[in-house]
Amino acid sequence: MxxxxxxxxxxxxxxxxxxxxxxxxxxxxxxxxxxxxxxxxxxxxxxxxxxxxxxxxxxxxxxxxxxxxxxxxxxxxxxxxxxxxxxxxxxxxxxxxxxxxxxxxxxxxxxxxxxxxxxxxxxxxxxxxxxxxxxxxxxxxxxxxxxxxxxxxxxxxxxxxxxxxxxxxxxxxxxxxxxxxxxxxxxxxxxxxxxxxxxxxxxxxxxxxxxxxxxxxxxTETPYHFLTKKFISGKIKPREKFSHKGTFGHALLIAGSYGKMGASVLASQACLRSGVGLLTSHVPQSGYEIIQNSVPEAMTSIDPSETVFSEVPDISRYSAIGIGPGLDKKQETQQALKALLQAKPSKLVIDADALNILSENQDWYDLLPENAILTPHPKEFERLAGASFNSFERLQKQLQFSAKYKVIVVCKGAHSCITLPDGKVFFNSTGNPGMATGGSGDVLTGIILGLLAQNYSAEDATLIGVYLHGMAGDLAATEIGEYSLIAGDLISHLGKAFLQLE
Ligand SMILES: NC(=O)C1=CN([C@@H]2O[C@H](COP(=O)(O)OP(=O)(O)OC[C@H]3O[C@@H](n4cnc5c(N)ncnc54)[C@H](O)[C@@H]3O)[C@@H](O)[C@H]2O)[C@@H](O)CC1
Ligand SMILES: Nc1ncnc2c1ncn2[C@@H]1O[C@H](COP(=O)(O)OP(=O)(O)O)[C@@H](O)[C@H]1O
Ligand SMILES: [K+]
The missing domain is CATH 3.40.50.10260 (YjeF N-terminal domain)
Known part of the structure; x- marks a missing residue:
């Protein structure tokens, strides 16, 4: 709309x-x-x-x-x-x-x-x-x-x-x-x-x-849009009869560190529930058993470091990469992120600590690949682009950021706001305050990554992902209410959310 x-x-x-x-x-x-x-x-x-x-x-x-x-x-x-x-x-x-x-x-x-x-x-x-x-x-x-x-x-x-x-x-x-x-x-x-x-x-x-x-x-021309079910439904591609796991891409998720492996688990599960063909989760050595036990559907890529992400694996095999949830900001992680950006992955979603590292190294912004998807919450966006007096001013900053670095920015909130490099703005219409709980954002990263790997364009993966994430939250809230909702419930309701869009 x-x-x-x-x-x-x-x-x-x-x-x-x-x-x-x-x-x-x-x-x-x-x-x-x-x-x-x-x-x-x-x-x-x-x-x-x-x-x-x-x-x-x-x-x-x-x-x-x-x-x-x-x-x-x-x-x-x-x-x-x-x-x-x-x-x-x-x-x-x-x-x-x-x-x-x-x-x-x-x-x-x-x-x-x-x-x-x-x-x-x-x-x-x-x-x-x-x-x-x-x-x-x-x-x-x-x-x-x-x-x-x-x-x-x-x-x-x-x-x-x-x-x-x-x-x-x-x-x-x-x-x-x-x-x-x-x-x-x-x-x-x-x-x-x-x-x-x-x-x-x-x-x-x-x-x-x-x-x-x-x-x-x-x-009447306008850059502003409100996401509707009809608009998003029209973007969902049916799964062809003779398709196989290779058809739906291979995602690489770089997430988690010692003490924050839950972020990797949540984002991995969400990615798999979004229809990706294959997922490899890159984790530090201490995360190996955790990820294998909690997400047996995912393959693993093990970092040389015991505790953090410190080295970029060979990225040539992957159709899309997601990085950030639970990473921490250690020096070796910072350098590994820089190396990843320098490798210019064509499809990339960046969240959480990866954004925080970026905001501490603002001269790396120019390394951001075209159409990379950044998913900050308002505080993370403030670190990236500076403080704003109110949301209207923040929206102007967000538009400038998207245009200058040719990236998609999702500023998360009750009506998550998506800006594209061409100046278009989309506000989300799904979601509820039950989703204001740790790990919700990690789930979003996983969903967008899964869609990107399936060859949805960066724009469509973002719009569908944000809408679907909120819809899963709404479906979960109708069953268990907003108080008890946790990030895992978003993942378990993703299937029903997809069904509503078919
Ligand atoms: N244009 C249309 O055909 C329709 C308009 N509709 C209604 O019309 C409204 C807009 O009507 P208007 O354009 O007449 O605007 P408003 O009803 O908002 O008021 C404008 C009037 O208030 C004065 N004014 C503006 N700011 C002021 C201020 N700070 N202090 C004191 N006076 C001030 C203006 O000089 C003008 O006389 C809509 O919000 C909607 O409620 C609806 O009837 C639907 C159809
Ligand atoms: N009041 C709300 N209404 C709708 N969605 C919300 C609300 N609060 C949070 N969310 C959603 O939950 C997610 C929270 O993400 P984030 O702040 O990164 O959490 P975390 O870092 O704990 O994973 C975002 O996608 C946001 O849009
Ligand atoms: K009024």
Whole structure:
């Protein structure tokens, strides 16, 4: 699914009106109906509803929603912010329709004194400002936001929490943004919803389709995408009847050190469960029995060192290489990593300590082979590319890094963010907080490695791997819940995740 900036969404709205064609007031009616329908189905009908309407179309939506809720006999009061300027366009029509309906109490807020007290057991519907916000809220608007946030009431924001920008909030006033429990957003999630620091404003979010025109969406170019099941399913290759283990590649995994062999075991198992033909796990001598016992399907390559990775084996036999989980950062490991990079493997996934070593030797970045896949969590990314003030800024750094070194970067998190050298960005839609547990990342490395070895392109191996990993986590969580989920459960649910994609 494509994701757009607020400005682009306004353009798609306009194009929809022209192409469908539909009048703006009717599009607003359609959008508002979706909101009202969700509210009617999801809230306690005994509760008082306080609707706050701003001066633009977001306010227009709120006015239409109030009228629709009154049809179902919900108890609504509308508070319209009055900046002393006349309402224009569709909000005027919706105001008149409310007056004619005469079932909703109508109030205006023109000073701080007229901001209502809101009881805890009320529902607030926030239609103050939407995607047309052009500067941080201040004055009366900010005071209303603060009063709503203080109330403890359940807050439902229309389209976007008022005060939040759809993309960059680096310069925003964070005390002037609605903290919604639910955000009901039209057609597309806004980019800012995918950044962890905005969770306190956005709450749970739901996308409500409002029938924006497919051609308008198609015509509008964007680098941003949200991974969907349909998109990923289309990339999975069936296994041919006469295929054999040679068809599915031979992966080399360089992982584990004394005391951290679990990383190698988890990544090896995940790699095998991802459909690879053959796997060789390169381990230090002390890891030999562990890997043989825990992953009998894997072959082994034994390092001369008793405890760490210190020497690159002959890599010519392997179709893809994964390196990093549990490696440690000893001097000999650092030199061996450098030697591996100098050998220019054509398909490479780099994780964990291999990334940490890289970030301590930044002059090696130029050695990164084209289309290498780097899978840092945000802290590892910070070590690689420097600190960022927020996720939006981090995304810009990530895009620069991908473009400069021609590599794919996966910044892992609740919505893992994938950047490609050509500037495309993909946010993951699968996964859950149960996956915030040691070893989850090692499993991801194994999955991506397995797919790479099977000759998926670096881009596809990354997109499929990230999506599948989260999906395995979601399947595991439905069975055992998020609390007890451990990395091994991701591996045992990979098969079911593949089945869902077929
Ligand atoms: N365009 C369309 O056809 C549709 C738009 N929809 C709604 O329309 C919204 C966008 O509407 P608008 O573009 O009118 O924008 P908004 O409703 O977000 O508000 C824009 C108004 O607020 C003022 N404003 C902006 N920032 C301000 C600030 N910091 N302090 C005080 N005033 C400020 C602007 O001058 C303008 O009058 C969407 O979020 C969505 O809720 C929906 O009705 C669906 C269809
Ligand atoms: N709250 C969350 N929601 C979805 N996925 C998550 C969440 N927390 C962690 N994950 C996923 O779990 C993995 C954790 O990786 P990482 O931080 O490298 O862990 P480790 O180093 O312990 O293996 C990532 O793929 C990340 O996307
Ligand atoms: K809003």
């Amino acid at each position: 494509k994701l757009f900036t607020c400005k682009q969404i306004a353009g798609i709205d306009q194009l929809t009106m022209k192409l469908e064609p539909v009048l703006s007031i009717d599009l607003m009616e359609r959008a508002s109906f979706q909101i009202a329908d969700w509210v009617i189905k999801n809230i306690n009908h005994d509760w008082q509803i306080y609707l706050f309407a701003g001066p633009g179309n977001n306010g227009g939506d709120a006015l239409a929603v109030a009228r629709m809720l009154a049809w179902s006999n919900l108890k609504c009061t509308v508070y319209r912010i009055d900046f002393g300027r006349e309402l224009k366009g569709d909000p005027v029509i919706n105001w008149q329709r409310l007056e004619e309906q005469n079932q909703v109490i109508l109030r205006k807020i023109d000073s701080e004194d007229s901001i209502p007290e809101i009881p805890v057991d009320a529902i607030v519907i926030d239609g103050l400002f939407g995607s047309g916000l052009n500067k941080p809220l201040d004055g009366l608007a900010k005071e209303i936001v603060k009063q709503i946030n203080r109330s403890g009431a359940t807050i439902i924001s229309i389209d976007i929490p008022s005060g939040l920008f759809g993309e960059d909030n680096s310069k925003n006033d964070l005390s002037a943004i609605i903290k919604a429990d639910h955000t009901l957003t039209f057609q597309f999630p806004k980019l800012s919803f995918l950044f962890p620091e905005n969770c306190e404003f956005v709450g749970d979010w739901t996308v409500l389709p409002i029938g924006l025109h497919p051609n308008a969406i198609e015509q």
